[in-house]
Amino acid sequence: MKKTVYDLLKKYNGTLILKDATAAGVSRVTLKRMVDNREIEREYPGVYTLPGQFADELLVAQAKFDKGIISHATALDLYDLSDDIPKKIHLTVPYNYHISAESLKKYAVEVHYTKPEWYAVGKTVTQSYVGNPIIAYDMERTLCDIWNPWSKSSEEIKIKSLQGYMTKKERDLNKLSRYRKIIPTSDEMKYYIKSLV
Structure with missing residues (x-):
């Protein structure tokens, strides 16, 4: 054994x-x-x-919070769309999923809640920093989350992440456009995209 x-x-x-x-x-x-x-x-x-x-903290977080999907600042960092190193692991869960405050502190997790109909949008399997399979939102969903009107992300992070996305070969502007019709995003996002294309 x-x-x-x-x-x-x-x-x-x-x-x-x-x-x-x-x-x-x-x-x-x-x-x-x-x-x-x-x-x-x-x-x-x-x-x-x-x-x-x-x-592998990302693998551990997903094992502990089985409905948690790597998102927001952590996903930006995974996709190399931000220079900021997140202080906590950002996970998105459905509204009805309960996580205790003690667990959030113990595992250094910041939780984001989403509507059940938005939960699976952009869900994909990618690799953690050390190469383990983890569930995260794709780049397009991550940008929608960052540009959501309720997001606490700074303007600088929003703009830099979009600039970084536009340099990626694997970007998919059609997918991003589809997601923006599902998940609310700031009107400014559309103008920044147009200026970067």
Whole structure:
């Protein structure tokens, strides 16, 4: 079983989530023994790493908050659309999803709520900073969230993110236009897009 644990740690770039371990047939007893023997460390409840290694915080946040989709400032950073390094992990969840204030603080998460009909718009699988698969909003949805009239993002971040997006080969202005018809965005966004095309 230890070999399976090490294989999983390798597969997930040094971070093992309990549900992935149990799905592979690793028992909690095995993990506890390995922790007790200092072969692995328990970073958070249900999260294991090799000794001295940092956990993949985005993977951990999604394991803890299963409805959370990486969004806003964190998604901007993932797509290299901003110079700002987010102090917290930004997750979007449906309105009816409850997260305790204690959990938000413990996992350094800032939560954004969205209407159920908007929740899946732009949802995609991408890679965390260390290469693990995570669920995030795509670039177009992220821009819509940043340019939403209720967004707390600064004008500088809004403009720089749009400028960065326009330099990307994989940008999709048709998709961005479709999303803007679904998710409210500031009228200024349209003018900035026109000036950058």
